[in-house]
Amino acid sequence: MRRSDNQWxxxxxxxxxxxxxKALCQAQKIDPLNSANGYEPxxxxxxxxxxxxxxxxxxxxxxxxxxxxxxxxFNNGNTFAAIGRTLVEEQLKSVPPLEAQILRTTMCHYIVGxxxxxxxLQVLRHFESLLNVNPPSDRTAxxxxxxxxxxxxxxxxxx
Amino acid sequence: xxxxxxxxxxxxxxxxxxxxxxxxxxxRAAVKAGLRLQQNxxxxxxxxxxxxxxxxxxxxKASLRxxxxxxxxxxxxx
Numbered sequence: 001m002r003r004s005d006n007q008w009x010x011x012x013x014x015x016x017x018x019x020x021x022k023a024l025c026q027a028q029k030i031d032p033l034n035s036a037n038g039y040e041p042x043x044x045x046x047x048x049x050x051x052x053x054x055x056x057x058x059x060x061x062x063x064x065x066x067x068x069x070x071x072x073x074f075n076n077g078n079t080f081a082a083i084g085r086t087l088v089e090e091q092l093k094s095v096p097p098l099e100a101q102i103l104r105t106t107m108c109h110y111i112v113g114x115x116x117x118x119x120x121l122q123v124l125r126h127f128e129s130l131l132n133v134n135p136p137s138d139r140t141a142x143x144x145x146x147x148x149x150x151x152x153x154x155x156x157x158x159x
Numbered sequence: 160x161x162x163x164x165x166x167x168x169x170x171x172x173x174x175x176x177x178x179x180x181x182x183x184x185x186x187r188a189a190v191k192a193g194l195r196l197q198q199n200x201x202x203x204x205x206x207x208x209x210x211x212x213x214x215x216x217x218x219x220k221a222s223l224r225x226x227x228x229x230x231x232x233x234x235x236x237x
Contacts, residue, residue: 011185023190024197075193078200082193089188108196 008059008087009050014043017066020082024075033073042071057120060084063111081108095130103127 018032025032049062063084070076085104092100102123110120124131 011182012189013182016182016186016189019186020189020193024193027194027197075197078193078196081196082189086185086189086192089192 005053005055006059007051007053008056009046009052009062012083012087013050014046017046017079017083021072021075021079024078024082028074030074032075035070035073038069039071042066042069045069056088057117057124059087060107060110060120061117064113067111068113077112081111084108084111091131095127099127099130 022032045062046066049059054062063080067076067080072079084107088103088107092103095103106115106120106123109115110117
């Protein structure tokens with residue numbers, strides 16, 4: 001396990017994903033329906049990744065992959081983008097508002113497939129100095145920038 | 160009076176909130192973020208209340224239209 005990895009998805013069990021989708025559908029006055037093909041694979045992928053320690057780009061990959069599986073009939077993009085951007089909300093509190101907004105938008109665009117991984121990593125690398133980043137301990141970590149450090153509370157819990 | 164609470168009798172959502180306060184906080188933030196994304200989407204599609212950026216663009220557009228109209232009027236009178 002890399003020093004800078006974190007259990008990004010642990011605060012968001014699959015039930016939370018369902019609740020977010022339900023809330024978004026209710027706001028549009030539509031029934032929150034699940035898709036017959038994508039629901040089970042997406043749920044399995046999410047639950048498998050829930051307690052895994054991973055880097056931020058890897059956690060965003062899970063959101064992106066689940067979005068691609070289209071588990072819901074409506075609001076797939078908004079559901080996973082909302083979950084993804086909320087994962088880093090604590091860390092973004094220490095970043096200036098404009099830069100935080102750029103990071104949020106980039107992450108949302110990555111999750112819904114509007115930009116690719118290369119672009120995501122470029123943006124994360126650009127803001128690396130603003131984020132509370134742990135120094136990379138190996139070559140792999142150096143290639144993947146912006147491994148945002150876990151929030152202090154989680155650091156204490158894992159220690 | 161509250162006696163011993165049987166956890167098996169608690170509804171699922173209550174159990175989740177009781178045992179995972181951080182998940183509840185996360186959930187509220189995620190729903191808020193999702194609704195904001197939804198509003199932005201609606202504004203971009205032209206429905207609902209436009210965001211501040213869209214309103215600024217609409218104001219600039221209206222101002223340009225007015226300028227062009229006035230210029231045309233002046234040309235016609237000449």
